[in-house]
Amino acid sequence: MRAEIISVGTELLLGEIVDTNAAFLGRRLAELGVDVYHRQTVGDNQVRLVAALQLALSRSDLVLVSGGLGPTMDDITREALAEVLGDRLVLDEAAVRHLEAYFSRIGRAMTDNNRRQAYRPDGADFIANRRGTAPGILARYQGRTIVCMPGVPRELETMFEEEVVPRLFASTGDKRVIKSRMLLLTGLGESAAEAAIADIIKEQTNPTIASYAGLGEVRLRLTAAAAGAEEALALIEPLEARLRERLGDAVYGVDSDTLEGVVAEKLISRGLVLAVAESCTGGLVSHRLTNIPGSSAFFRQGLIVYSNEAKKELLDVPDELLEEYGAVSPQVAEAMARGVRLVGDADLGLAITGIAGPGGATPTKPVGLVYLALASDGDCIVEKHTFSGQREEVKYRASQAALNLLRLHLQ
Amino acid sequence: MRAEIISVGTELLLGEIVDTNAAFLGRRLAELGVDVYHRQTVGDNQVRLVAALQLALSRSDLVLVSGGLGPTMDDITREALAEVLGDRLVLDEAAVRHLEAYFSRIGRAMTDNNRRQAYRPDGADFIANRRGTAPGILARYQGRTIVCMPGVPRELETMFEEEVVPRLFASTGDKRVIKSRMLLLTGLGESAAEAAIADIIKEQTNPTIASYAGLGEVRLRLTAAAAGAEEALALIEPLEARLRERLGDAVYGVDSDTLEGVVAEKLISRGLVLAVAESCTGGLVSHRLTNIPGSSAFFRQGLIVYSNEAKKELLDVPDELLEEYGAVSPQVAEAMARGVRLVGDADLGLAITGIAGPGGATPTKPVGLVYLALASDGDCIVEKHTFSGQREEVKYRASQAALNLLRLHLQ
Numbered sequence: 001m002r003a004e005i006i007s008v009g010t011e012l013l014l015g016e017i018v019d020t021n022a023a024f025l026g027r028r029l030a031e032l033g034v035d036v037y038h039r040q041t042v043g044d045n046q047v048r049l050v051a052a053l054q055l056a057l058s059r060s061d062l063v064l065v066s067g068g069l070g071p072t073m074d075d076i077t078r079e080a081l082a083e084v085l086g087d088r089l090v091l092d093e094a095a096v097r098h099l100e101a102y103f104s105r106i107g108r109a110m111t112d113n114n115r116r117q118a119y120r121p122d123g124a125d126f127i128a129n130r131r132g133t134a135p136g137i138l139a140r141y142q143g144r145t146i147v148c149m150p151g152v153p154r155e156l157e158t159m160f161e162e163e164v165v166p167r168l169f170a171s172t173g174d175k176r177v178i179k180s181r182m183l184l185l186t187g188l189g190e191s192a193a194e195a196a197i198a199d200i201i202k203e204q205t206n207p208t209i210a211s212y213a214g215l216g217e218v219r220l221r222l223t224a225a226a227a228g229a230e231e232a233l234a235l236i237e238p239l240e241a242r243l244r245e246r247l248g249d250a251v252y253g254v255d256s257d258t259l260e261g262v263v264a265e266k267l268i269s270r271g272l273v274l275a276v277a278e279s280c281t282g283g284l285v286s287h288r289l290t291n292i293p294g295s296s297a298f299f300r301q302g303l304i305v306y307s308n309e310a311k312k313e314l315l316d317v318p319d320e321l322l323e324e325y326g327a328v329s330p331q332v333a334e335a336m337a338r339g340v341r342l343v344g345d346a347d348l349g350l351a352i353t354g355i356a357g358p359g360g361a362t363p364t365k366p367v368g369l370v371y372l373a374l375a376s377d378g379d380c381i382v383e384k385h386t387f388s389g390q391r392e393e394v395k396y397r398a399s400q401a402a403l404n405l406l407r408l409h410l411q
Numbered sequence: 412m413r414a415e416i417i418s419v420g421t422e423l424l425l426g427e428i429v430d431t432n433a434a435f436l437g438r439r440l441a442e443l444g445v446d447v448y449h450r451q452t453v454g455d456n457q458v459r460l461v462a463a464l465q466l467a468l469s470r471s472d473l474v475l476v477s478g479g480l481g482p483t484m485d486d487i488t489r490e491a492l493a494e495v496l497g498d499r500l501v502l503d504e505a506a507v508r509h510l511e512a513y514f515s516r517i518g519r520a521m522t523d524n525n526r527r528q529a530y531r532p533d534g535a536d537f538i539a540n541r542r543g544t545a546p547g548i549l550a551r552y553q554g555r556t557i558v559c560m561p562g563v564p565r566e567l568e569t570m571f572e573e574e575v576v577p578r579l580f581a582s583t584g585d586k587r588v589i590k591s592r593m594l595l596l597t598g599l600g601e602s603a604a605e606a607a608i609a610d611i612i613k614e615q616t617n618p619t620i621a622s623y624a625g626l627g628e629v630r631l632r633l634t635a636a637a638a639g640a641e642e643a644l645a646l647i648e649p650l651e652a653r654l655r656e657r658l659g660d661a662v663y664g665v666d667s668d669t670l671e672g673v674v675a676e677k678l679i680s681r682g683l684v685l686a687v688a689e690s691c692t693g694g695l696v697s698h699r700l701t702n703i704p705g706s707s708a709f710f711r712q713g714l715i716v717y718s719n720e721a722k723k724e725l726l727d728v729p730d731e732l733l734e735e736y737g738a739v740s741p742q743v744a745e746a747m748a749r750g751v752r753l754v755g756d757a758d759l760g761l762a763i764t765g766i767a768g769p770g771g772a773t774p775t776k777p778v779g780l781v782y783l784a785l786a787s788d789g790d791c792i793v794e795k796h797t798f799s800g801q802r803e804e805v806k807y808r809a810s811q812a813a814l815n816l817l818r819l820h821l822q
Contacts, residue, residue: 012434013450015434015437015438018434023423023429023430025426030425030426039424041451045448194482198524211483286694287697289693290717290767293769301714301721302715303714304710310711310755344721368516390542
């Protein structure tokens, strides 16, 4: 089965609201094993909605329409649907009773324009709306199915789950199910990641592999279609294993994992305590780590040492290092990491110093230059990075690399 | 001029991401006085993208495409565009140099698949991408214009503003122009804000007023339509003045202002130095303040004191206060603010202590309870808040209230 989504509303075209209904329907249809190849968005205009419906009916078996069912003059989905079906609009008595009951329940008088919502094309069916006034409409046309739902997200979602899914997908039997898994990578660019697995991507058709570039990370989506959920997962697993073998340490998690969550889990399970000294990231690393519930178990303290004075006073960074090498140097990064570890009486000391920009660059130290250091008992690792982007991007990429340094050390 | 937006990406159809690019482009085109009647979304499929482009060219003067320009094999916008134009793909030397410079700047090797991004249809123009690797493409076809932009939102937004708008909308004539201004409020809920100005909203038709509830803030958008930009702004200004009078101190800025930016400006202009002690916000207040370029001028240091030990050792919070009142108390908040001000040798000391949850609540201290304190020369203000929401929401709302406390003090 091939489905198409039509979102109706001038406010969508004007960008006043983001179309979360289309995303919801796309996700649910994928889970139900229905292919979605097209989505259209049109304003509150009958001529254009009629054209959109005709186009959708020419290429899709199921057309899901959201919006345009309300009581006002610019709600034109009923009229457009009747025109496409070549059908007249009739008053649905069940819909009238539903509206009257709704208004009596909320203790308001039903205005005349609300009665508009009770009309439907003669041959179509009314769909109950448990959470609002506008009923939905279900119509059949030349072997195709059209479902119109209200645009208010919670009304649409409830109607879809409670009314549409049982009617259209009840007798699923042995339909195709789509499952996907996201592999999360860091420390490797999108093209490098893809180059490393190009041959695997090429030979794959089911599951497919798609890559997405995020800030300081890459996501690989493995999507498999099969007769059932277990079969789909069984297709994904060997491919995931192959990719993990090829990509090694770059894979930090799957699906809804976060890098800070992965690091937190390792720290907690090993009973280690961390102290953080941040210069250019300005608190972002600490903020991300303390987003994890229970972070007080491993997060001892974070010192945001923007000035040289703070580096000296709070972390005992020697004056000579600051003078000889400057605050953005491997030497100072190391002294900060060792210093915060001692001051915080922690097992691990993590330090970040760099130039987030736009100011602060020198002929030898460009914007984006960042040194990371991780001090543990007796030892200290120092890394140099050069990140691209604006100030906030540099901060984020630096926080990502710092958390990754921790992750790899704890591996 | 009539424009149409095509969003490319299977992840959009699957509902894995919400299409914020289309909303951004819709909003900006409305502001530029360009009508948008259609939007299409297709997956990473060349046949369907070609059909979508042909349909768009049959009914729209300007077609804006987002996505599908990356380095990987499922990025098919270049190929689809060339097919529609009946043009071959050629390597653009400027684009190659741009890519090489980009990779050398970030200190990474450019892989072969990145070179794919430098191809464009022979008769089309390359558009620079200042924030990423994928260049855009500008093509003309039978009196229509097609603009292809990368799907990464920050890359698309920068390219649209800096490259596309100047090329396509430089010489607007006397079309109807829509202008809007966003008033940014904090310290007041959405319904309280709306109740305060309900009569004004009711009588307004041009400009219109729409309110949006954000996390820890409310935004009011004033939108006016007029023959020209100046006329539209002249309609907005008296309304803005009326709203500001009614809402008073709750208005912290307009449009792209941020609360941290407003606070930073006040600190810099008054030459004041700040030190911050964070418990439950875990670095978020410091992170937000250090997002502002030049923050080293006012941000002395930030201490993230999660444990009682850290509060005692770093801030000299007396043991007796911690024992008698607990770490989440007005007394400890005050001691933290006074302590960090002294330790940091700063004009102002800001402290946040609270329970972000999900753990940590006691019978008398619920999740969401937060005390804020602001110490200045001899004086200290303490505020109590109870925030709703999950851990990250409580952290954000607390950071918002702390920055607002600073803002009102600096007023």
